Amino acid sequence: MIGIEVRAFGKLYLFFKERGWPNPTIYYPKSSLTAGELREKLDIPSQDVEAVFVNHLIRPFSTSLKEGDRVAFVPPGTPSIHRFNLGFYTAKEE
16 A cells, blocks of 8 residues: 655654654545644644645645655745745645
């Protein structure tokens, strides 16, 4: 079975470490889910996640995930120029 690879950056990396999770960790979904639902299943507070990458692209939290996807959660606080270049603003509009 292939799972979903989940990575965490910044303070979320420490969150994973506190829980004893490797970074990346593999999540094995029992059914289809979105990036936002994955965040909920991992019990990561929504205020601690500003953006999500799916397969190296910034995507909305409503993006459907499938086995083999690579997901990375990014906390608030990314420097402003990088926020624009990485697509944080356009992902929220989709």
